[in-house]
Amino acid sequence: MILLEKDLKLLNEFIRDEQYIPIKNLMFVFGVSEKTIRNSISTLNVYLEKYNSKIVAKRGEGYYLRTSNKQEIINNINNETAESFISSSDLSKNIFKVLIEETQYIRLEELCDVFYVSRSKISSVLSTLKEDIKPYGLELKTKPHYGLKIIGSELGKRLAIANLLTQEAYLNDKNDISFIESIIISEMKKRKGECSDIVLQNIIYHIKIMMKRVSEQHPIDIPAEHIMDDSLEYEISKAILRKIETLMEVNLHPSEYIYVYSHIIGQLFLTDYLTELEISDSKINMIIDSFLEKIESMYDVSLWMDQELRTGLLIHLRQLLGRITKDIHLKNPILHDIKKQFAFAFSLAVLLAEKVNSIYKCQLTDDDIAYITMHIGLALERGFKKADEREFKRIAIICTTGQGTAQLLKFKIEQTFPRAHHIQHFALYNQEDVINFNPDIIFSTVPVNIPNIPIEVISPFFTDEEQRKLLDEKAKVKNQYIIDKYFSKDIFYSNLECDNKHEAITKMCDLIGKTGITPTNFEELCIRREKLASTAFGNQIALVHPIELCSEVTKIGVGILKKPVNWSGVPVKIIFTIAQAKSTETRDLLLFIQKLVHNKELMIQINSINSFEEFKNLIIANSEHL
DSSP states (O other): EEEEEEHHHHHHHHHOOOOBBHHHHHHHHOOOOHHHHHHHHHHHHHHGGGGGOEEETTTTTEEEOOOOOOHHHHHHHSOOOOGGOOTTEEEEEEEEHHHHSSSSBBBBHHHHHHOOOOOHHHHHHHHHHHHHHGGTTEEEEEEEETTEEESOOOOHHHHHHHHSOOHHHHHOOOOOOOOOHHHHHHHHTTTTOOHHHHHHHHHHHHHHHHHHHHHTTTOOOOOOOOOOOSSSHHHHHHHHHHHHHHHHHOOHHHHHHHHHHHHHHHTOHHHHHHHTTTTHHHHHHHHHHHHHHHHHHHHOOOOOHHHHHHHHHHHHHHHHHHHTTTOOOOOOOTHHHHHTHHHHHHHHHHHHHHHHHHHOOOOOOHHHHHHHHHHHHHHHHHHHHHHHHTSSSEEEOOOSSHHHHHHHHHHHHHHOTOOSSSSEEETTHHHHHHHHHHHHHEESSSOOOOOSSOEOOOTTTTTTHHHHHHHHHHHHHHHHHHHHHHOOOEEEEEOOOSSSSHHHHHHHHHHHTTOSSSSSSSHHHHHHHHHHHHOOTTTTTTEOOOOOOOOOOOOOOOOEEEEEETTTTEEEEEEEEEEEEEETTHHHHHHHHHHHHOOOOHHHHHHTTHHHHHHHHHHHHHHGOO
């Protein structure tokens, strides 16, 4: 029996969770209707019969995998070949692979038989495929009584293969060309051709595509324009291909040399080539300066002193600009994880991308922006670590139960706050010395009244429970402050009915616009931001916000949709609409939202609430996880 990928993912969810799972949780996690979940469970139960297992329901609790053969199920799933499962999301790419490798027409019925899906499903997927291959100058041609095939230039076909199919999906054991990788690395090292690992893998894939297409009698025809015969890139291209010709006993057409050269020159980063394209370090540094100035102005985030960030961005942007001048964009295999884990850093990276787009008249993709995000995300982590080190540098202890207990208490506080530079014990009567010590916080075993300094009354033994309670209370106070200041009942909307992303953005912008804090073009600014990169960040969350600061005060609207909408290819059920004003607290707010949207269990609970009070109470109750 053939399982769809969505059914396999659902089965894995039951395998991981050994308790009953409420159907509403499954609906949220997979972004589908109750009917779809029930249909998948029915399919899985047929599949599980051979394991004497079944997914059972219990009223009021949900569904559970009842089995005594869990390990056997896991082993068999892991041992299945990739062809045993059809990915509904990647069906278009699977069909593309069949069509791109076939020179003759293929009938629709043949595709139905290959993929075990209906004619209507195939027709629907082909509509998507037509749009996917258009950017490469390719066309899906249909001929009555014959079928369909992809037509277009060989260059377009190779570029489409590189961008639509992974190496694992396209290359196979029938044509073992794995040795090509070692040839490429060896020849580049000999001539000191430098590039990042991601770029190197991209070059390797393009050359492997070339060799596979050549072996299948699909040569390329490219005019020899703009070739610099004496360039290092062309020298590397020739060395690689001559070695390949010798080992594979083939003679490659000169056009194949140009094809490889065109990819290498777009991805090695040499001073002469970059100068020709007007890509100078001074120009890139100007872009970085502009970016650093903007994020400091908008979010009070100062990264000017982080030399590691500047160096990383300089090297990365050199490489990136070298690629995009050749319209080469790399796929980022962990794009969705980056957006989910580094939501704030991704938002900052979009600002840098906007500057690059403006100066170089290009359009960076979400994948390009995600690579930039990693540099910014690491810089933020370094910055926040330093900020953490500034917390509680000086701690005063007032303990009235004797010197021995005071020393034990000091030891426990040192363990709890290892970054504190100065921890000192004071007698109760000597409060003037406490004030002169200028502590960040006072821990006292008895109530004391010292103005303008935070005081925590604890037991002489500062128990684990007290330590946990202290940290929880601090988190609750902070979250209570954020909720009260930035969220409100009049911009909270549950059971919102929308048919698509654009309608959802319009309704949320209208909702927050009624408060009078945003300009009349607020929606337009949000759409401009959306065009730069999707604001869907995983866990069915979208963070809609304008491309620039434009609000009188910072407020966040919350919209919980009645049913998920398609948001640039992923389902979205909960929308946070952020109207930002310049504030020194904005960074902390956005980091709070980042933690919020990353918490899947909390998002499932938010999905089910109907009022602002429920929302507020839920956030406060979960403060320890934020």
